Each structure stands twice: as C-alpha cells, then as structure tokens.
Amino acid sequence: MSTPVLGTSAPRAGGAESESEPAGASRAVLLAMCACVLVAQSMVAAINLAIPQLAASGLHPSADSILWIVDAYVIVFAGLLIPAGALGDRYGRKGALLAGLGVFAAGAGVSALATNSATLIAGRGISGAGAALIMPATMSILMHVFPAERRPQAMASWTLAVGLGGLLGNVGGGLVQEYLPWQGLFWIMVPLAAVLAAIVQWVTPRTATHPAALDPIGSALLITGLVAVLYGIIEGPEFGWGSSHVIGGFALGGLLLAGFVVHALRAEHPLLDPRVFKSAKLRAGVLGIGASFFGLFALFFINAQYLQYVKGFSALRTGFAIIPLTVGMALAPKVAVKVQQRVGTRPLVVFGLSLIGIGLLCMATVDARTPYAVYAGFLLILSAGMGLCAPALSFGVVAELPRHQAGLGSGLNTAAREVGAALGVAVFGTILAGRFSGQPAVELSRTRGAEHARVVDSFTDAMSVGFLVVGGLLLVATAVVAMGYRDRASASADSGTSGRTA
Numbered sequence: 001m002s003t004p005v006l007g008t009s010a011p012r013a014g015g016a017e018s019e020s021e022p023a024g025a026s027r028a029v030l031l032a033m034c035a036c037v038l039v040a041q042s043m044v045a046a047i048n049l050a051i052p053q054l055a056a057s058g059l060h061p062s063a064d065s066i067l068w069i070v071d072a073y074v075i076v077f078a079g080l081l082i083p084a085g086a087l088g089d090r091y092g093r094k095g096a097l098l099a100g101l102g103v104f105a106a107g108a109g110v111s112a113l114a115t116n117s118a119t120l121i122a123g124r125g126i127s128g129a130g131a132a133l134i135m136p137a138t139m140s141i142l143m144h145v146f147p148a149e150r151r152p153q154a155m156a157s158w159t160l161a162v163g164l165g166g167l168l169g170n171v172g173g174g175l176v177q178e179y180l181p182w183q184g185l186f187w188i189m190v191p192l193a194a195v196l197a198a199i200v201q202w203v204t205p206r207t208a209t210h211p212a213a214l215d216p217i218g219s220a221l222l223i224t225g226l227v228a229v230l231y232g233i234i235e236g237p238e239f240g241w242g243s244s245h246v247i248g249g250f251a252l253g254g255l256l257l258a259g260f261v262v263h264a265l266r267a268e269h270p271l272l273d274p275r276v277f278k279s280a281k282l283r284a285g286v287l288g289i290g291a292s293f294f295g296l297f298a299l300f301f302i303n304a305q306y307l308q309y310v311k312g313f314s315a316l317r318t319g320f321a322i323i324p325l326t327v328g329m330a331l332a333p334k335v336a337v338k339v340q341q342r343v344g345t346r347p348l349v350v351f352g353l354s355l356i357g358i359g360l361l362c363m364a365t366v367d368a369r370t371p372y373a374v375y376a377g378f379l380l381i382l383s384a385g386m387g388l389c390a391p392a393l394s395f396g397v398v399a400e401l402p403r404h405q406a407g408l409g410s411g412l413n414t415a416a417r418e419v420g421a422a423l424g425v426a427v428f429g430t431i432l433a434g435r436f437s438g439q440p441a442v443e444l445s446r447t448r449g450a451e452h453a454r455v456v457d458s459f460t461d462a463m464s465v466g467f468l469v470v471g472g473l474l475l476v477a478t479a480v481v482a483m484g485y486r487d488r489a490s491a492s493a494d495s496g497t498s499g500r501t502a
Helices: 023-055 063-091 093-112 117-145 148-179 183-187 189-203 216-239 244-266 274-278 280-309 315-321 324-343 345-363 372-399 403-435 440-446 449-501
Strands: none
Touching: 023 063, 023 093, 023 117, 023 148, 023 183, 023 189, 023 280, 023 315, 063 093, 063 117, 063 216, 063 403, 093 117, 093 183, 093 189, 117 148, 117 403, 148 183, 148 280, 148 315, 148 324, 148 372, 183 189, 216 244, 216 403, 244 274, 274 280, 280 315, 280 345, 280 372, 280 403, 280 449, 315 372, 324 345, 324 372, 345 372, 345 449, 372 403, 403 449
C-alpha cells in the first residue's frame, strides 16, 4: 500500500464540484450539520447533570458504574469514529449521517427503558455508535460543500458547534433534570433525532464516494484496546492500582493497541495507516485536540456535583451556571482565524492550550466559599483558550490529509476529541473516587450540619487534586504540541533555505 501524500489535494470523483452550491443552500447545510453535531456532542455532557438522580435512583449504581455510564458513550463514539468515517467515504456521507441519527435514537430508547446499570451502559454505547457515524459525516459534507476559501470559516462554525454541544448538554440536562425523571433526558432525543433526519434528507446534497478501507480487524483491535485502558483507569480505586485486574487491563490495552499498529502497517487496506503520523503537525494537532477535550470534559464531569451539592444550586441553575463557557467559544474562533493569518498557527495554539491549563489550575482553588463570580471568571479563561486553539487544531488535522480522505481526517479529528473526553472523565473520576469514599451525590445530599461541612471539605479537597492533575497534564501536553509545531516550522524553513541555496 502506498502512503498518502500529506497536505495534497486529490481530484473528486463524480464530476461536478459541490462548491457550486448556492450560498443560501450552503448556509442551510451548515446549519443542519451544526445542529446534528450539537445534539450528538450534547449527550457527552448532559449525562453529568443526571448523575445525582442516577445515584439516588432504583438502578443503585456504584461509583465505577457511574463512570461507565458516563464513558460508555464516548468510548464507543471514539473507537468507531475512524471506521465510521471510512464507511461514509465508501458508501456516502449523507447515508452515513442518516443511519447515525437512527442508531443514536435507538440507543436513547434503550437507555430510557433501562432497569439496571448494565442496560443503561449498553444503551449509551449504542447511542455512541450512532454519534460515531454522525460526526465525521457532518465535517466531510462541509468540506465538500464549501469552496476552499470558505472552509476555515465553516470549520470554525463546526468546531464552535462541538464546543457548544457540551454547553447545550449542561443547560438541556439541567432543564430536564429539574422537571423530568432521568429517563426524560433520553426520551427527548428520539423525536429530536427524527426531526434532524428529515432536515438532513431535505437540505443535504449527496457527495461523491471514494474507496475506503473498513478493516474490521483493525476496528476491533482499536476499540477493545481503548476499553481495556479505560478499564484500568476506572477500576483502579475499586481493586487497587497494583491488583491483577488493573495491571491486566493496562497490559491488555497496550498489547491490543500495539497489535492495531502492527496490523495497520502490514494490512493492504488498513483502517488508519500509522505512517500518516510522520507529519509533525498532524501529531501535534491530534494531541492538542485530545488534550483540550481532556480538560474540558473533566470540568463537565465535576461541575454538576460541585454546584448542586457544595454550592446548593438547583439542577436548572447548575445547567445555566456553565454558560460563561459560551462567551469565549462563541467570540474567540472569529478572532482566531484573523490572528492565525497574522502570527501563524503555533503561537495561537500554544496560547489557547495554555489558557485552558491555567483555567483548570485556577479551578483547583475553588471550595464552598468561592463566590460564583470568581468561578465564572475561571470558566471565561477556559472558554477563551478553547475558542482560540480549537479551530486551528481541527483544520490543521484535516488539512494534513488528501482531500479524498476527508472522512478519515474528520474521523481522526473527532476521535481525538472523544478519546480526550473519555480520559478526562475517567482520570478525574478515578482521582475523586480514590480520595473521597462513597458516592459524592449520596454523601453530600444526606448529611447535615458539621458532618455535611466535613464531607464538603473532603469533596472539595479531592476535587482540587483532580484539577491540579488534569491542569498539569494539559500543560505538559501543551509543551509537546509546541515542539511539534516548531519542528514543522523548522523543517519548512530548512527546506526553503535549501531551495534558495540550490
């Protein structure tokens, strides 16, 4: 198999260029794609608002079951994104998107009908498979509908929709949990997905198909490897970090992921050719995307529990309390496109990721006495960082692959987001479980007086450690990303110098 030439454009099969779409039609497609992204991404975060209700429900989930309920969606989402992108390339992005909306709705129905934790986890996984079909298809459709000069703006809108999806999940989850039982969160998704499918069918053109590797062996190795690694992280506090369960999980995950790489290098048509990571910019972009969502979804995981049980907010108020995150995510991407044209990608990406890390470290100072205004200020720092770096990172990953591999590029891009989100929840939840005994939602709601104050202090101490670890890891990742972009810049400069010398 020949390695694709990175950063080049391939002619599109099928003749007519979809750039000829009228501006009005393009805007309709953009709105439809962003709406699908909002809904799929919202279910990553909305479940966090339901944690208190789930903990007190007849399901009687344990602390590690709560983590699996939260992470099942993103694990399957992340593991299937790349094969789902290849399916869209091979059979059509519009068809993949419509199928994804149907699977997403089916999983929501299973979740709503769950009578035990295992069924709810399974339903969440089914919905995650639907989301895996939705996300790469939406990005690929936009890359084909918009002309080259308008793609950065379309990508900025798509990236904004991804970020706002987490916020919509918080606000919508708060509304649902205020007025409905936890099942209502899933029942609402069924008709919503049906409406979106009708809109997609109406406004979205069909794009050309391309040969793409489905590679079921590679797909199985990838998703089982991710599950095994997350099993080790999540079950660490339950069994002990030196236990055979945890060590075995990490060892099995490492072997499966190594097997995925070996298989991909030898296969004639691999799911993902590891040689694409020869590009320093692609490696840095994937790491940067994963790191930013690692931090963001660690925050989403703990936000509802802190605001409801430490600050005493209602579920509705908790959902709206996260809204300051919209400010930077809404305003910064528009500024980021112009700034990137002036100073380049590296300073913008490094500054944005650094702001996210700084915001998380600021969150480590939060306790029961912290005024909400201060908390909101920390959210603004985080949101500005996300808004500045996310569009450049996302577009950089897609741009490093040939245009006929748009599905693969968008799948890789979104896989990095969801793996980062899953790891953020798993790492923060594991730290919390290791330093705070019992179920936070139960312990904080049933105690009073001096005992409640003691439990609150224990909880906020554990939360602070979580933010310190997550923020510190993100800053380390930022340094690695900066080195990757510097290597690319140095290589370009050396190439230019060699050319002038010749």
